[in-house]
Amino acid sequence: MELQLSTPALLFSAITLLMLAFTNRxxxxxxxxxxxxxxxLKDPDQEIIxxxxxxxxxxLTLIKNMQLFGVFSFLLCVICMYxxxxxxxxxxxxxxxxxxxxxxxxxxxxLVEIQISTKALNLELSDxxxxxxxxKSSLDLFFKKDDK
Numbered sequence: 846m847e848l849q850l851s852t853p854a855l856l857f858s859a860i861t862l863l864m865l866a867f868t869n870r871x872x873x874x875x876x877x878x879x880x881x882x883x884x885x886l887k888d889p890d891q892e893i894i895x896x897x898x899x900x901x902x903x904x905l906t907l908i909k910n911m912q913l914f915g916v917f918s919f920l921l922c923v924i925c926m927y928x929x930x931x932x933x934x935x936x937x938x939x940x941x942x943x944x945x946x947x948x949x950x951x952x953x954x955x956l957v958e959i960q961i962s963t964k965a966l967n968l969e970l971s972d973x974x975x976x977x978x979x980x981k982s983s984l985d986l987f988f989k990k991d992d993k
Contacts, residue, residue, distance in 0.1 A: 848929060848938050853922040860919045860948065863955075867915060870958070871908050874901055893968060900965045907958040914951035918944045 878901050885894050921944035928937035 848925075848934060848941055853925040853929070853941055853944065856922050856944070856948070857919070860915055860922065863948075863951065864912065864915050864919070867908055867911050867951075867955070871905075871912070874904055874908065877901060878905075896968055897965060900961060900968070904958055904961050904965070907954050907961070911951050911954045911958065914947045914954065918947035918951060921947060 878898075881894055881897055881901065884891070885898065888894070921940050925937045925940040925944060928934075928940060
């Protein structure tokens with residue numbers, strides 16, 4: 846199969862949308878970090894805040910790497926198109942393969958970041974679940990139906 850000039854161009858919209866999603870995740874984490882920082886200054890002994898800060902630091906690093914590999918993939922697509930335009934099809938094929946691998950790495954890192962994000966949400970829910978379970982048990986006694 847011969848690589849056409851339009852093939853790497855098809856990735857432009859996909860990579861651009863991914864970069865937009867990665868940037869939105871970055872901005873959301875930046876907002877969370879600022880909020881946690883304020884909470885940490887108020888009460889630095891809260892263990893959950895410290896855990897969330899460590900979690901957000903890892904996620905921030907992952908998002909930076911996701912963006913790095915996404916931009917690298919985009920750059921390689923442009924180089925691939927230039928090589929195809931110049932008639933260097935063999936080199937263009939290799940550059941396109943590397944571009945696809947870079948995009949695959951970016952998506953893989955995204956999956957890891959999603960897993961860590963889920964763990965962070967579970968940390969938040971664990972606090973609320975403890976409070977809910979205490980309330981639930983006391984409310985269950987009050988609203989308990991008689992099985993007669």
